[in-house]
Amino acid sequence: MTLLTVDDLVVEHRTPGRPAVRAVAGAGLTVSSGEVVGLVGESGCGKSTLARAVCGLVPATSGNITFQGGPVRPLGLRRRHRSLLGIQMVFQDPYSSLNPRRKIGAQIADGLAVAGDTTTTPADLLERVGLPRGFEGRHPHEFSGGQRQRIAIARALAARPALLIGDEPISALDASAQAKVATLMRELAVSSGAGLLFISHDLSVVRIIADRIAVMYLGKIVETGPTAEVWANPRHPYTKALLGAIPAADGAGHLPAELAGDVPDPADPPGGCRFHPRCPVAMDVCRAKEPDFTPVACWLHEPA
Amino acid sequence: MSRLSRRRRRLPEAWRRPLAVVGGVIALTWLIVAVAAPLLAPYDPLAQELPRLAPPGPDHWFGTDQLGRDIFSRVLYGARVSIPLTLLLVVLSVLIGGLLGACAGYFGRWVDETVMRFADLVFAFPTVILAMVVAAALGASLTNAVLAVLVVAWPSYARVTRGLVMGMREREFVLSGRLLGFSAWRSLRLDVLPNVTGPILVLATLDIGTALLLLSGLSFLGLGAKPPSPEWGAMVSSGVEVFDSWWVATFPGLAILTVVLAFNFLGDTLRDALDPRTARAIKVRAL
Numbered sequence: 001m002t003l004l005t006v007d008d009l010v011v012e013h014r015t016p017g018r019p020a021v022r023a024v025a026g027a028g029l030t031v032s033s034g035e036v037v038g039l040v041g042e043s044g045c046g047k048s049t050l051a052r053a054v055c056g057l058v059p060a061t062s063g064n065i066t067f068q069g070g071p072v073r074p075l076g077l078r079r080r081h082r083s084l085l086g087i088q089m090v091f092q093d094p095y096s097s098l099n100p101r102r103k104i105g106a107q108i109a110d111g112l113a114v115a116g117d118t119t120t121t122p123a124d125l126l127e128r129v130g131l132p133r134g135f136e137g138r139h140p141h142e143f144s145g146g147q148r149q150r151i152a153i154a155r156a157l158a159a160r161p162a163l164l165i166g167d168e169p170i171s172a173l174d175a176s177a178q179a180k181v182a183t184l185m186r187e188l189a190v191s192s193g194a195g196l197l198f199i200s201h202d203l204s205v206v207r208i209i210a211d212r213i214a215v216m217y218l219g220k221i222v223e224t225g226p227t228a229e230v231w232a233n234p235r236h237p238y239t240k241a242l243l244g245a246i247p248a249a250d251g252a253g254h255l256p257a258e259l260a261g262d263v264p265d266p267a268d269p270p271g272g273c274r275f276h277p278r279c280p281v282a283m284d285v286c287r288a289k290e291p292d293f294t295p296v297a298c299w300l301h302e303p304a
Numbered sequence: 305m306s307r308l309s310r311r312r313r314r315l316p317e318a319w320r321r322p323l324a325v326v327g328g329v330i331a332l333t334w335l336i337v338a339v340a341a342p343l344l345a346p347y348d349p350l351a352q353e354l355p356r357l358a359p360p361g362p363d364h365w366f367g368t369d370q371l372g373r374d375i376f377s378r379v380l381y382g383a384r385v386s387i388p389l390t391l392l393l394v395v396l397s398v399l400i401g402g403l404l405g406a407c408a409g410y411f412g413r414w415v416d417e418t419v420m421r422f423a424d425l426v427f428a429f430p431t432v433i434l435a436m437v438v439a440a441a442l443g444a445s446l447t448n449a450v451l452a453v454l455v456v457a458w459p460s461y462a463r464v465t466r467g468l469v470m471g472m473r474e475r476e477f478v479l480s481g482r483l484l485g486f487s488a489w490r491s492l493r494l495d496v497l498p499n500v501t502g503p504i505l506v507l508a509t510l511d512i513g514t515a516l517l518l519l520s521g522l523s524f525l526g527l528g529a530k531p532p533s534p535e536w537g538a539m540v541s542s543g544v545e546v547f548d549s550w551w552v553a554t555f556p557g558l559a560i561l562t563v564v565l566a567f568n569f570l571g572d573t574l575r576d577a578l579d580p581r582t583a584r585a586i587k588v589r590a591l
């Protein structure tokens with residue numbers, strides 16, 4: 001069952017006196033119940049903005065976001081609409097994702113209150129994310145970054161979300177904690193039947209936990225497909241470049257191939273295919289027309 | 305190493321500096337005086353039965369005024385008038401200014417515009433003049449003087465709180481709370497306000513001196529406490545009439561000076577203690 005549908009989403013950041021920045025420029029995406037979708041891309045490609053739009057934290061300029069059949073309305077000053085409480089998010093920075101002045105038990109209890117759950121206690125949730133039961137009376141400063149991220153996951157899960165979003169939840173953690181926290185998120189989301197949209201720039205982690213991968217470049221999804229398929233047979237030149245940039249621990253001493261150039265300014269994207277200035281196989285058509293099709297937005301893979 | 309860590313546990317570095325200790329001792333002394341004035345004062349502060357304008361001596365440490373009242377007793381009783389009113393004043397300014405500023409910063413738009421334009425309006429006038437105008441318009445009484453100072457004191461809290469709240473409302477834990485269905489009010493109360501209290505507390509402590517000065521100033525100008533009341537500003541004012549008897553104005557003036565200084569020292573200390581950067585600078589200098 002499709003849980004979340006993002007269709008042709010555009011999000012612009014407007015600053016007076018400057019050209020509008022199209023952080024998300026017509027992206028489409030779906031997440032089903034029990035499915036883990038990994039959204040990958042370089043910094044500044046609009047992944048986080050997409051996630052925030054799905055939560056209603058930034059308003060969509062155009063396009064549709066549908067969650068469980070209803071539209072996602074942006075969060076204003078009113079309370080979040082009941083129908084949207086099923087979308088919960090784990091943020092990037094573990095040092096600012098918990099209120100430093102409140103006990104973690106109370107913060108997890110906020111999540112339980114959303115679900116109307118009176119039988120589960122914060123201690124149960126701490127246990128589920130792999131922390132000792134007795135910690136609920138402590139304050140966030142007593143925990144490490146990885147532990148804090150587990151607490152943030154516990155709080156989000158306490159609300160029994162149908163869709164959990166992780167906005168680079170592991171990028172601020174050290175390498176030993178990254179894989180653990182990521183697999184924990186997957187296990188907990190899948191076992192509760194929720195969908196998980198996992199945003200990361202770390203392909204090797206996404207490969208472990210995601211069922212499906214969506215590759216984002218400069219505000220657009222350029223390739224989607226089952227993880228194994230994309231991994232084994234990347235089709236978009238950008239996906240190939242991303243995969244090629246992963247260092248191989250084979251002892252051969254080869255440095256990974258680097259993609260030339262930088263991400264262009266989203267306020268002034270290149271005409272035609274957004275990737276053509278950096279693309280090793282760019283053709284004339286790439287400079288002229290934007291490839292607007294799925295699952296691979298590349299003229300080399302134009303559907304018949 | 306162990307000696308150092310034991311020392312650190314006792315009192316933070318900033319609180320062990322001489323100025324902090326002096327400020328703390330003076331402020332504490334005045335608080336005790338305010339509470340225990342009836343026990344400490346040798347004479348009735350209002351009784352006009354002593355020789356007039358007696359200079360300071362063993363019987364009357366601070367002398368007597370032109371109506372034959374013991375100035376030492378009056379200064380002690382004055383602490384009961386000025387200090388509680390000043391503290392009340394600052395607390396009310398923090399509450400009113402803080403709440404308005406928090407709403408302005410959190411809700412933005414027209415709330416922000418309305419509150420901050422009123423604040424700007426107050427800032428546009430010289431503080432003392434505006435307080436005088438308000439006090440004069442309300443009528444001369446101590447309550448009205450407090451109200452007048454309140455009118456000029458709240459905007460600085462509103463401004464500071466607004467800025468802090470605006471910085472805090474985009475923090476991820478505040479957003480998380482909103483995603484969990486917190487109303488704006490609950491978010492403000494649970495997530496935002498508890499995390500901005502530090503700087504506001506410093507401002508409030510630094511402001512106690514200013515508020516006392518302003519309140520005494522209004523009384524000095526005849527816009528505050530009425531004559532028999534042993535209010536320090538009013539006492540200085542009556543001392544000006546008998547300039548040759550220097551003690552009549554000097555001692556209540558010294559009382560104002562010491563309280564203002566003490567709370568300024570405490571405010572500085574609190575600021576240094578709460579700001580890790582200055583705290584570290586002090587430590588480096590102390591070593």
